[in-house]
Amino acid sequence: MSTLKSFFWWCAGVHKETLSQFPEEHSKYVSIGATIFFTGLFASLAGGYALFFVFSGSSLAPLYASFFGMIWGLAIFNLDRYIVLSMNKSGSYGKQLLQALPRILLAILIGIVISRPLELKIFDKEIKEHLRVEYLKQQHARIDTLNHTFESKYQVEYTQLQTLKRQADSLESTIKTSRQQLNHEIFGTKTMVTSGVLGYGTHAKRKEENLKKEEIFLDTLRNRIQNKENQLLVRKEKEGLLDQRILSETSLDSAVNIAGFADRNTALANLHKNADGTENDSTKYAVIFIALLFIFFECLPVFVKLMSAKDPYDVALHNQRTVHLFESTSNIDIEKNALNQLIPQRIDIAIQKRLDKLTESYEMSKKSG
Template sequence: MKDFFCWCAGVHADTLAKYPEEHNKYVSIGATIFFTGLFAALAGGYALYFVFSGSDFAFFYAMIFGLIWGLAIFNLDRYIVLSIDKSRSSGMQLLQALPRILLAILIGLVISRPLELKIFDKEIREHLRAEYLVQQNAKIDTLNKTFENKYLVEYGQLNALKSQADSMDSNIKTARQQLNHEIFGTKTDETSGVMGYGPYAKMKESELNKQQIYLDSLRTRIQAKESELLQRKTAEGLMDQRILSDKSLDSAINVAGFADRNAALSNLHKKPDGTINKSTEYAVIFIALLFIFFECLPVFVKLMSGRDAYDNALKNKKEINYYESDTEVRVEKSAIDKIDDYRIDASIKRRMDRLQEEFSDN
């Protein structure tokens, strides 16, 4: 494991072996790089799992993509840490690492989001439940309004019949009360005050019966009109729209995609009354900052570490390699210069042989 973490840190094993006091530092750097890649793999795989949610191979796709994503981040971290030259000044090292730090911020945001979705999974499910109910209610209201606008004339006729029936029902109740006053001899402006079932009472009752018959006919027409509109609603599929049950909501939440969950997480701090839940808002922000810092950690660790004996030995070895490379060029040039005379003689001989062949052929 120690050798593996040293390899993750990108060290030259033979050179580091000469300085055992530096082993722990580079083991720590390598472990940081490894776990950053591991977290990237987990986050990328979890995010893709929701992309392929519902597919039979969702887990397989998520595992493959997560592995590729984690290896890519691991390789990038390893290369950047390896490429930081500790022989340069602190400013030059920071300038060299600046592109990686900016990229780390972006990668940290990408990595933190899927893990935040898992951390706030219960809260997101409740938010989606409420959101889906609101959307379904809005959909039903929209369909009903569209239907009412489509059959505006029929609804106008129905409302007119209902208004007429309500007015008629109120008049019948008033007339029935007056008839009772007439029969029992209660004196009012519209009754005689004589007790008994007399001609006036009979006339009142006859008129009341006619009004009741007309009211019954109005109610029959109202029922027929409502039945007609109900049949049209059924034919156009409006009656199939129902408020989602708990089972339907659970099924919809289980297959909710990454976009829905991400939007729910973004709105998680907003309460139904429009106020802001500061604790939830800060929790989401600080978790994102934590992962951004964790992603930048390999570069920070390398920048914070001072120049040690291993760095100095590596610098000297590079200088030797550079000098050897330059010397090799000079040696090869000198060798070429030394054999110039031989190459000229050989070229002259080849040309003379070619000329002799031509003369002999002629």
């Protein structure tokens, strides 16, 4: 327990020797240090999970995710530790709040960043189901687009094909009517287009000949339609349209499992939208509340430090800083005064040496002259 307490004190950035003098404050700074530690731990998990999808499909993905998660967690831990450590409790509450405001904004930003990957994991099943639907829609839309492009490209051929089909449909209806009239003629049924004479007579033979001609022409139309469809089918095959298939269950599961971070993030953002365009408020609020929870958790060390009253440890630490600042200032002043005294002395010595040299030179020139 002593080792764990010392570790959490280190996480909180306290001065161990000073805090040891105030046992009543130990628990508070253990809590602050634990909050900072677990915030970094959650950040490490979130960062590793996010990078796992960046390198998904690679055999080294777990290794990369673990390494990046550790680096990201240490970076967030260091930022949180600095935020709490740098807050000064010696000023007024308004001054402390103003001082903490940039740190709170930074904590909110960090909370948003680390909450997103964990939200992706929490809603993993719902995201996969949403991706299945989206991938199927995209595949259908792609096939429809390719077919529409192909039909636009060969619009003349498709127009001819539709014309032939309409002629064949119309001729089939005519043949049906002609066959009915032939039966009426043979059985002697009197109508506007039949003679009413019973038996296979001249009128029946003529109608049968016309019916055979119509059937022959219908067969010709059907052959032309078949040839036209075969031509278009060959062109579709050459342009790769026949290779487009609706994703099977296995292919769809594989595509969902290797979906990247961007696709999952987009799916999470659209998770509250139903298929009919309405919004699912429960899912929407759940995502928002989870994000707010992580933001609050990230801001918690700052709030605890901000809301806590000025304790004896803060007073002692402030006094120590004041003494160290005074000593540093005094040492600087002493060194500055000593330097100010030393400079004139060195200048006088240099001038005296120069005068001695000039005097010596003058005496020597006087003797030689």
